Amino acid sequence: MIEPGLLKAFRRELVAVALLVIPPLLLIPLGALWLFERGGTLAFLAIGLVCAAIAGLIMLLSKRKPAAAQAEAIETPADWPERERAAFEKVERFSRETPALSFASQAEAVDLAHRTVDIVARHYRPDAASPLTAFTMPEALLSLESVAGRLRRGLLLAVPLSDRLTVSQLLWLSSSVEKAGRLGETAQRIYNLYRIARPVINPAGSVMAEVRGLIQDELLTSAKAGLKNRLTRLLVIEVGRAAVELYSGRMRLNPAELSRAAAAAAREGGAKPAAPPAPLRLLIAGQTNAGKSSLINALASSIVAQVTPLPGPAGFACFEAVDPAGQTCILVDAPGLSAAPGGIEALVAEAGKADAVLWTVSAVQAARDADAGALRAFRAAFEKRSDLNRPPLLCVVTHIDQLRPFAEWNPPYDVAAAPGPKARSIRDAMDAIAQDLGMPIGRVVPVSLAPDREAYNVDALRVRIGESLPAARHAQLSRTYARDARGGWWREAGRLYHGVRTIITD
Amino acid sequence: MQKHWWSGLFQTVRGWFSWSAEDVAAGASSARAVEAVRFRAIEAAPIIWMLGKVQSGKSSIVQRLTGASEAEVGEGFRPMTRTARIFDFPPEAPMVRFLDTRGLGETGYDPAEDLAACERQAQLLLVVLRAGDPAQEPVFEAARAIRARHPAWPVVVAQTCLHALYPFPPSHPQPYPFDADGLNIPSELARALAHQRRQFAALGGAGPVMFVPLDFTRPDDGLAPADYGLDALLAALSEALPRAVMARIEALHADGGGKIAAEARSAILGYAVAAGAADALPIVAIAAVPAIQGAMLRTLGSRFSVEWTKADIASLLGAVGTAALVRQGVGFALKQGAKLIPVYGQIGGAAAASLSSFAFTYALGYAACAYLKGRRTGVAASARDIQEAYKEALVKAFDIFRASREPPK
Numbered sequence: 001m002i003e004p005g006l007l008k009a010f011r012r013e014l015v016a017v018a019l020l021v022i023p024p025l026l027l028i029p030l031g032a033l034w035l036f037e038r039g040g041t042l043a044f045l046a047i048g049l050v051c052a053a054i055a056g057l058i059m060l061l062s063k064r065k066p067a068a069a070q071a072e073a074i075e076t077p078a079d080w081p082e083r084e085r086a087a088f089e090k091v092e093r094f095s096r097e098t099p100a101l102s103f104a105s106q107a108e109a110v111d112l113a114h115r116t117v118d119i120v121a122r123h124y125r126p127d128a129a130s131p132l133t134a135f136t137m138p139e140a141l142l143s144l145e146s147v148a149g150r151l152r153r154g155l156l157l158a159v160p161l162s163d164r165l166t167v168s169q170l171l172w173l174s175s176s177v178e179k180a181g182r183l184g185e186t187a188q189r190i191y192n193l194y195r196i197a198r199p200v201i202n203p204a205g206s207v208m209a210e211v212r213g214l215i216q217d218e219l220l221t222s223a224k225a226g227l228k229n230r231l232t233r234l235l236v237i238e239v240g241r242a243a244v245e246l247y248s249g250r251m252r253l254n255p256a257e258l259s260r261a262a263a264a265a266a267r268e269g270g271a272k273p274a275a276p277p278a279p280l281r282l283l284i285a286g287q288t289n290a291g292k293s294s295l296i297n298a299l300a301s302s303i304v305a306q307v308t309p310l311p312g313p314a315g316f317a318c319f320e321a322v323d324p325a326g327q328t329c330i331l332v333d334a335p336g337l338s339a340a341p342g343g344i345e346a347l348v349a350e351a352g353k354a355d356a357v358l359w360t361v362s363a364v365q366a367a368r369d370a371d372a373g374a375l376r377a378f379r380a381a382f383e384k385r386s387d388l389n390r391p392p393l394l395c396v397v398t399h400i401d402q403l404r405p406f407a408e409w410n411p412p413y414d415v416a417a418a419p420g421p422k423a424r425s426i427r428d429a430m431d432a433i434a435q436d437l438g439m440p441i442g443r444v445v446p447v448s449l450a451p452d453r454e455a456y457n458v459d460a461l462r463v464r465i466g467e468s469l470p471a472a473r474h475a476q477l478s479r480t481y482a483r484d485a486r487g488g489w490w491r492e493a494g495r496l497y498h499g500v501r502t503i504i505t506d
Numbered sequence: 507m508q509k510h511w512w513s514g515l516f517q518t519v520r521g522w523f524s525w526s527a528e529d530v531a532a533g534a535s536s537a538r539a540v541e542a543v544r545f546r547a548i549e550a551a552p553i554i555w556m557l558g559k560v561q562s563g564k565s566s567i568v569q570r571l572t573g574a575s576e577a578e579v580g581e582g583f584r585p586m587t588r589t590a591r592i593f594d595f596p597p598e599a600p601m602v603r604f605l606d607t608r609g610l611g612e613t614g615y616d617p618a619e620d621l622a623a624c625e626r627q628a629q630l631l632l633v634v635l636r637a638g639d640p641a642q643e644p645v646f647e648a649a650r651a652i653r654a655r656h657p658a659w660p661v662v663v664a665q666t667c668l669h670a671l672y673p674f675p676p677s678h679p680q681p682y683p684f685d686a687d688g689l690n691i692p693s694e695l696a697r698a699l700a701h702q703r704r705q706f707a708a709l710g711g712a713g714p715v716m717f718v719p720l721d722f723t724r725p726d727d728g729l730a731p732a733d734y735g736l737d738a739l740l741a742a743l744s745e746a747l748p749r750a751v752m753a754r755i756e757a758l759h760a761d762g763g764g765k766i767a768a769e770a771r772s773a774i775l776g777y778a779v780a781a782g783a784a785d786a787l788p789i790v791a792i793a794a795v796p797a798i799q800g801a802m803l804r805t806l807g808s809r810f811s812v813e814w815t816k817a818d819i820a821s822l823l824g825a826v827g828t829a830a831l832v833r834q835g836v837g838f839a840l841k842q843g844a845k846l847i848p849v850y851g852q853i854g855g856a857a858a859a860s861l862s863s864f865a866f867t868y869a870l871g872y873a874a875c876a877y878l879k880g881r882r883t884g885v886a887a888s889a890r891d892i893q894e895a896y897k898e899a900l901v902k903a904f905d906i907f908r909a910s911r912e913p914p915k
Binding site for chain 2: 289336364365367399401405450453
């Protein structure tokens with residue numbers, strides 16, 4: 001029997017479907033009665049037969065290719081470095097090549113996941129005897145959590161109403177499908193006997209029924225195979241993605257983060273419904289006196305409700321800022337560029353953790369060898385370390401107020417058109433800096449932070465920072481801000497859309 | 507080494523008799539002779555060694571000290587060593603040279619190579635710091651390395667771009683407050699200047715270290731005066747430099763000689779110095795005086811776009827009369843030399859020789875300018891005009907020469 005829980009879960013849908021379906025269904029007996037009274041049954045059957053024949057012809061001509069071959073390409077995360085992308089491509093290829101799971105046994109799925117992780121492990125540790133075990137317990141747990149989270153997200157997007165099915169219902173469904181299968185075999189045999197006998201009784205009706213049966217079979221098997229394919233792929237991709245993150249060290253937690261996470265969990269008194277995104281982390285680098293501290297002050301005062309100093313690595317000053325929407329932002333003030341050994345390494349290590357690097361250059365400091373040299377070393381270090389994620393780099397030009405003509409300060413300045421001498425000076429300085437530092441002019445942002453005047457162009461800088469974040473990070477942040485504005489109905493609508501698209505494309 | 511008075515006298519007498527219009531004409535017609543004169547002058551010219559980051563204001567200082575234009579200074583710097591470039595002024599017959607150390611922003615600047623190239627002629631370390639740039643460690647390290655080798659060299663620290671630290675809108679505090687009580691200095695600027703002073707006070711060494719805040723801008727920048735602090739810089743330099751070198755610098759930017767000579771003034775002065783004026787340096791008769799004068803005429807000719815012919819030179823010298831010219835020059839030297847005796851106590855034959863060569867060459871240069879101006883405009887200058895220019899220049903030559911003498915101890 002059908003589980004009462006399941007009926008309860010779909011109560012609303014069942015009532016709605018019934019109300020929608022019953023009136024048109026009534027037309028069938030009524031229409032049959034009408035045809036019978038008028039004696040048009042045979043003509044109707046003939047029309048139906050012709051339509052079925054045409055439909056059958058169309059189905060045969062446009063016979064679908066196997067679903068696996070036309071599965072859409074999965075996007076490689078754009079913000080990953082080369083090595084991670086290579087690993088992910090292997091996973092992606094494997095997901096395309098692997099045959100769909102039958103979903104009959106759990107061991108089969110576990111084995112597939114195991115093989116996926118193995119592919120990634122061999123990519124990262126080709127020499128290790130047992131590549132699977134080279135990470136810590138918290139990392140493995142975090143990995144599990146992330147796979148689960150992503151599978152959940154994938155299911156929610158791909159399978160309509162999946163959020164209301166309990167596990168026991170799912171188990172019941174699968175067992176009843178098996179039972180139905182056994183029952184079906186008996187029925188099939190009886191039905192086949194009937195099919196042989198039918199032409200004798202009703203020749204026209206039997207031809208039409210045969211054609212209809214063919215079409216239904218075709219549709220059902222292809223949809224079933226498509227769904228299986230899709231779920232298999234989802235499993236491989238998500239397990240593979242998590243494995244890449246695990247092996248590349250992107251998931252590694254430092255002790256400070258662990259203790260902070262533990263403290264946060266303790267404060268909240270348990271798991272939170274949805275974890276907020278990691279705080280936005282900005283690294284501010286540049287020569288001494290280029291205006292780094294002024295820039296941090298200006299950024300902080302324009303975005304935050306509160307600023308607290310945090311302990312940072314030696315020489316780096318960290319500030320945590322919380323904006324009125326509750327989004328946390330961490331500003332890291334790098335020490336002034338110096339030739340001291342290890343300076344660049346420290347900067348690179350810090351940049352690897354940051355979402356964006358703001359390279360601060362004074363417009364009136366023409367000695368830019370130190371910047372150019374440090375930037376060269378900075379880029380080279382990232383090229384050598386393919387495991388590190390290179391954050392986007394913006395060049396912030398300060399002290400533009402000190403450019404010629406000295407006695408003029410009437411912002412805003414249109415540096416693109418550069419109509420006046422001041423705007424031209426700013427434009428020239430930006431060009432020279434872009435050239436000296438080997439940066440595209442589009443990534444150079446002029447600001448003024450003179451203490452005796454209002455800061456200029458800092459808001460534009462904020463916008464530019466937002467735009468230059470890696471796509472995924474950008475999306476994550478904008479989602480956070482948009483979350484409360486979007487109602488439950490919209491979420492449902494989005495899920496329905498994804499569900500419908502899944503059914504259509506499969 | 508003290509020269510005997512008779513050797514100087516001998517040179518003077520030899521100079522009088524060795525001079526001939528043919529030798530001058532030969533010098534003027536040979537590009538090689540001009541080059542030879544230039545090389546000898548380069549060997550003898552004093553060097554002012556500048557240390558400072560890019561665009562800290564070094565070029566503006568050279569410009570203000572020499573009276574050269576922005577373009578002349580910009581294009582005049584030539585590479586000298588791997589880490590330094592040099593500006594010879596005037597380029598044809600350098601009497602002062604500015605060494606600009608590059609690559610101070612890079613790590614580990616080693617001044618050894620630059621020291622080897624110029625320490626014999628260097629007179630002064632001119633450190634240039636932008637007042638608003640506190641990160642001067644590379645400059646300080648370079649200065650300290652040089653100072654360790656030559657603790658007695660005077661150091662002048664120019665602190666530039668003061669306007670960057672003025673409150674808005676910027677204007678120079680008047681009168682120049684940095685040599686007085688300093689009450690009128692904007693507080694942010696005062697802090698920045700004091701920071702740099704503290705940093706460079708740690709240089710050590712015996713020679714004086716002088717700080718000069720200045721701000722050289724363009725006239726159209728609207729920050730009058732455009733050469734704010736130039737007097738203070740000249741005052742500091744005159745304390746730091748030997749009189750002979752300082753007299754040249756002062757002669758360069760003091761206005762004189764009118765408009766014609768303005769473009770040629772520095773060249774004339776350079777050749778005159780080369781001909782042997784400043785006896786503080788061992789450059790007496792570095793080449794035969796007629797050869798130097800010939801080179802000078804050739805250089806002046808190219809500045810006025812006039813090619814000298816033998817007839818031209820004969821015509822110029824004839825305008826004052828060759829004999830009169832020589833006699834006048836020598837007579838002037840003797841007369842002025844005699845005037846020097848009661849003032850400075852003694853005048854040796856070497857000084858007299860030096861003065862006669864300097865004054866004679868200097869005056870001939872101005873006479874040539876008058877002649878060339880006539881040639882260029884197509885209206886031949888009269889003999890009278892040329893003689894006037896010659897006599898006027900002789901008087902100025904003495905002023906310059908006197909300024910270059912060390913006062914008696």
